[in-house]
Amino acid sequence: MFQKIGLVINKDKCEGTDPSSGNTTGVIEFLGQNIGINSEPIAVQTRKQLQTRIKALQKYDIPKFYQYLIFKQCIIPSANYGPFLEASITQTQLADAKDKYDYIDIMLAKAMEEILESDLPTKDLLDVMLLSKDDGGLDLITPGAYFDLMIQNRDMAFQDPTKVNKETRDFFYKNRHEFINSKQYPLT
DSSP states (O other): OOGGGGGOOGGGGGGOGGGGGOOOOSSSEEEEEEEEEEOOHHHHHHHHHHHHHHHHHSSSSOOOOOOOOIIIIIIIHHHHHHHOTTTOOGGGHHOOOOOHHHHHHHHHHHHHHHHHHHOOOOHHHHHHHHHHHGGOOOOOTTTTTTTTHHHHHHHHHOGGGGGGHHHHHHHHHHHHHHHHHHHHOOOO
């Protein structure tokens, strides 16, 4: 199945979570996150790592512009992929998981408040972060705001791995554009 999309799997390099494969912890590490049968949700791990990264950024006396670039290009991407990988989320756990990712969005907005030295309320600043550049926003993707779309995209990819590349990307960006256009931002 994976060959259809151009992937070659080296089974000797694969590590599974199944104890019969020799893994005694039931956990593997992927993109710095522990994923497995009994691991804590990615949102919880991400929140902890995000706190560390934000503190590290604030620790150094670097110009605000460079703080913003590091925040946009390094810190946000380190937090926004979680819902794509939360394979353990069931339909009954979606609301709780969404709340965890909404909290991550608030953390990101509060960090952005400090970088921009903004007086905007956190919710309004988060809206500006999500708004497209054409509309005066920062055009960022955060895991709470895009949670439902990421879960849909994840489910689509799990159902048919041959759609992982172009079709899921196209689906995400088409729906992201519709999501942005549907928001009623308090900007005047």
